[in-house]
Amino acid sequence: MSTPPWAGADGPAARSRPRGTAFLLSQVGAHAAARFAERISELGVIPADVGLLRMIAARPGRSQQSLAEEMGVVPSRVVALIDNLERKGLVERRRNPQDRRNYALHLAEEGTRVMTEMRRLGSAHEDDICAALDHTQRAQLAELLEAIAAQQKLIPGVHPGYR
Amino acid sequence: MSTPPWAGADGPAARSRPRGTAFLLSQVGAHAAARFAERISELGVIPADVGLLRMIAARPGRSQQSLAEEMGVVPSRVVALIDNLERKGLVERRRNPQDRRNYALHLAEEGTRVMTEMRRLGSAHEDDICAALDHTQRAQLAELLEAIAAQQKLIPGVHPGYR
DNA sequence: TATTGTTATACTCTATAACTATA
DNA sequence: TATAGTTATAGAGTATAACAATA
Incomplete structure (x- = not known):
C-alpha cells in the first residue's frame, strides 16, 4: 500500500490534524470493494461478472454489444467475460x-441460483462493512454519499472501478 | 463499468429501495481515487509514487527493502517504481x-517541489470531492468513515488500492 | 456497405525466481 | 551463508485492429 499525500504525514505533529475525508473515502471504498470481491470469489465470479449477470437478469435477451456499451468497455472484453460465464454454466448464448x-x-438455471447467492452475500457484506454504525448512522452515511454521488454526476449503480 | 448485485436492480420497483451503503462507498471511493490519479498525472506521478515519496520524505535515508515491506509489495516492484522516480529527478539513490x-x-530538490504541488492538489481534490457538503457535513462524513475504518482495522494512511 | 461477434496481436502490469555484489 | 538490489521470465489482464458471418 502507498500513502497518498492527503493522508497526513507520519510524524506525531502531522497525526494531530484530521485525515482528509477524500482519502478516507477512497481508502474505505477500496477496502469495501476488495472485501466484496473476496466474498463472491466463493461463487467463482469476479466483480465484473456480477455486473454482467445483473444486466442480463434485468433485461434478458440483450446482446453482447449492448452490454459493452453500458459497461463502457470494448466488445472483445465482453466476449471473454461471457465465455467465462458460459463455461461455468451461468449464462446461455442463444442465436x-x-x-x-x-x-x-x-441466465442459465445455475446463473439464477448464483444471483440468489449473490444477494445473500451482498447483505452480509453490507452488515460487515457497516458493523461500526447503528441504523441511524447508516442512513446518515448513505445520505452524505448520495449527495456526493449526485454532485459528482455518478451514474446510480454504475461502478467505475468494476470492469 | 459493471453493477454489483447490491446496486439494486434496473427496474422501477428495485429503484425504489435505497441503494446499498457499501456499494455507494466503493463507488464514490473509486471515483475519488480515479479523480486523484487524474490530478496528479499532471505531475507525472501515479498514486503509488505519491506513497513512496511521502514515505521517503517522512524517513529520509531508508532502504528500498523497508519500503517494500511497508507497502506490502515485493522488492522488485520497488526497483521499478524508484527507477521511475529517479529518472524523473524526484528521488536520489545514495550509496x-x-x-x-x-x-x-x-528526495531530490525536484522531489520536494513535487511534494509541495501534491499538497496543493490534495487540497483542491478534497474540495472537489466534498463540494456537495458543507463544513458540518464533511466532519460528519469523516467521523462515520473513521468509525468504519477503525472497526475494519484499516491502517491509518495506508491505502490498500494504491500499490 | 454496415453490424455483431471473434480472434490475433501486442502492450502493460506484476510476481517469481535466478542472479550480482556485498557483507 | 545471508542480505540488498537487480534482471529475466512468465503470466494475467486488456485494448486495438483485422477478420468472418450475417444483414
Missing part, C-alpha cells in the same frame, strides 16, 4: 433467428 | 558507505 449476427443472452 | 549493499533514498 437470434431474426438476426443471426447477434446473440440473445440469458 | 551507504557503511553497508554498500543497500541504498539510502532521499
Whole structure:
C-alpha cells in the first residue's frame, strides 16, 4: 500500500490534524470493494461478472454489444467475460433467428441460483462493512454519499472501478 | 463499468429501495481515487509514487527493502517504481558507505517541489470531492468513515488500492 | 456497405525466481 | 551463508485492429 499525500504525514505533529475525508473515502471504498470481491470469489465470479449477470437478469435477451456499451468497455472484453460465464454454466448464448449476427443472452438455471447467492452475500457484506454504525448512522452515511454521488454526476449503480 | 448485485436492480420497483451503503462507498471511493490519479498525472506521478515519496520524505535515508515491506509489495516492484522516480529527478539513490549493499533514498530538490504541488492538489481534490457538503457535513462524513475504518482495522494512511 | 461477434496481436502490469555484489 | 538490489521470465489482464458471418 502507498500513502497518498492527503493522508497526513507520519510524524506525531502531522497525526494531530484530521485525515482528509477524500482519502478516507477512497481508502474505505477500496477496502469495501476488495472485501466484496473476496466474498463472491466463493461463487467463482469476479466483480465484473456480477455486473454482467445483473444486466442480463434485468433485461434478458440483450446482446453482447449492448452490454459493452453500458459497461463502457470494448466488445472483445465482453466476449471473454461471457465465455467465462458460459463455461461455468451461468449464462446461455442463444442465436437470434431474426438476426443471426447477434446473440440473445440469458441466465442459465445455475446463473439464477448464483444471483440468489449473490444477494445473500451482498447483505452480509453490507452488515460487515457497516458493523461500526447503528441504523441511524447508516442512513446518515448513505445520505452524505448520495449527495456526493449526485454532485459528482455518478451514474446510480454504475461502478467505475468494476470492469 | 459493471453493477454489483447490491446496486439494486434496473427496474422501477428495485429503484425504489435505497441503494446499498457499501456499494455507494466503493463507488464514490473509486471515483475519488480515479479523480486523484487524474490530478496528479499532471505531475507525472501515479498514486503509488505519491506513497513512496511521502514515505521517503517522512524517513529520509531508508532502504528500498523497508519500503517494500511497508507497502506490502515485493522488492522488485520497488526497483521499478524508484527507477521511475529517479529518472524523473524526484528521488536520489545514495550509496551507504557503511553497508554498500543497500541504498539510502532521499528526495531530490525536484522531489520536494513535487511534494509541495501534491499538497496543493490534495487540497483542491478534497474540495472537489466534498463540494456537495458543507463544513458540518464533511466532519460528519469523516467521523462515520473513521468509525468504519477503525472497526475494519484499516491502517491509518495506508491505502490498500494504491500499490 | 454496415453490424455483431471473434480472434490475433501486442502492450502493460506484476510476481517469481535466478542472479550480482556485498557483507 | 545471508542480505540488498537487480534482471529475466512468465503470466494475467486488456485494448486495438483485422477478420468472418450475417444483414
